[in-house]
């Protein structure tokens with residue numbers, strides 16, 4: 001399953017706000033259109049927004065071909081794409097990679113070179129996720145086959161296969177997965193709408209649970225391990241991920257259940273010392289007070305929608321990357337993973 005299709009000068013995104021009941025592809029031919037799609041969460045998930053932004057910038061270069069201010073305009077477009085969502089570092093990371101092309105290529109070849117770079121970013125993501133899946137299945141398979149996950153980290157959140165959901169897919173492929181508990185993930189319901197959709201397509205057994213059921217599920221012994229994705233991982237292992245992840249990690253520790261993060265090394269932000277320095281996106285309160293455009297709270301009720309929280313590295317059993325599984329102390333093991341990636 002893929003939610004991103006591309007060709008020179010355009011990128012098509014499967015509108016994730018409409019899944020699972022409507023399958024609507026939208027075509028974009030400019031960076032600003034893609035930035036809006038990222039902001040509106042038509043495409044979401046850290047690696048997926050990185051890849052979408054890369055194709056958005058490539059499309060912009062083709063649209064502006066022949067413009068005397070091509071480079072300045074591309075730099076401005078990259079800024080607007082970068083600010084579409086602030087927490088997922090993959091977005092900035094993919095754009096930095098794209099902009100590195102500008103210094104190596106003349107104007108005439110820029111559109112082709114940027115498109116080729118975007119394709120390389122997308123292809124690398126798929127290969128990376130397969131490796132995360134294999135490392136993750138090795139380590140999580142030891143704990144048992146009942147897994148709890150949060151948000152959506154699958155093919156829809158990446159280019160294909162997924163990170164935490166890639167681990168779950170790999171466990172299923174090996175025949176060791178027994179059951180998945182899927183947090184519904186208020187308020188955008190990425191678990192209930194998107195993860196459930198992907199698991200159903202694969203024939204993987206699962207139950208959706210409300211986010212607040214996780215503690216009871218753990219206390220009942222239903223959960224052998226938790227695996228989640230990440231939007232940004234600081235140098236010390238502190239991990240920003242979908243709001244509610246921190247709560248799960250605290251619950252997992254209380255119940256003695258291993259808690260894993262699965263993420264590509266492109267989600268590591270070693271320039272950021274701790275989770276305190278990670279920018280946390282706050283989205284419109286309407287997303288909490290309304291559902292599918294209809295009010296569920298008193299009109300005018302005040303609300304806050306923090307899209308992510310930060311789980312301290314101390315609560316994380318291991319961070320599964322495509323270069324291996326980092327274990328505490330993360331200051332050392334994450335630097336080693338980044339080094340292996342660069343090697």
Ligand SMILES: CSC[C@@H](O)[C@@H](O)C(=O)COP(=O)(O)O
Pocket residue numbers: 044045046047088150151152153154157158162163164190228229230231241242243307
């Ligand atoms: C492989 S996706 C990893 C994370 O991006 C994912 O867990 C998550 O928090 C997504 O948040 P979203 O707000 O849906 O973009």
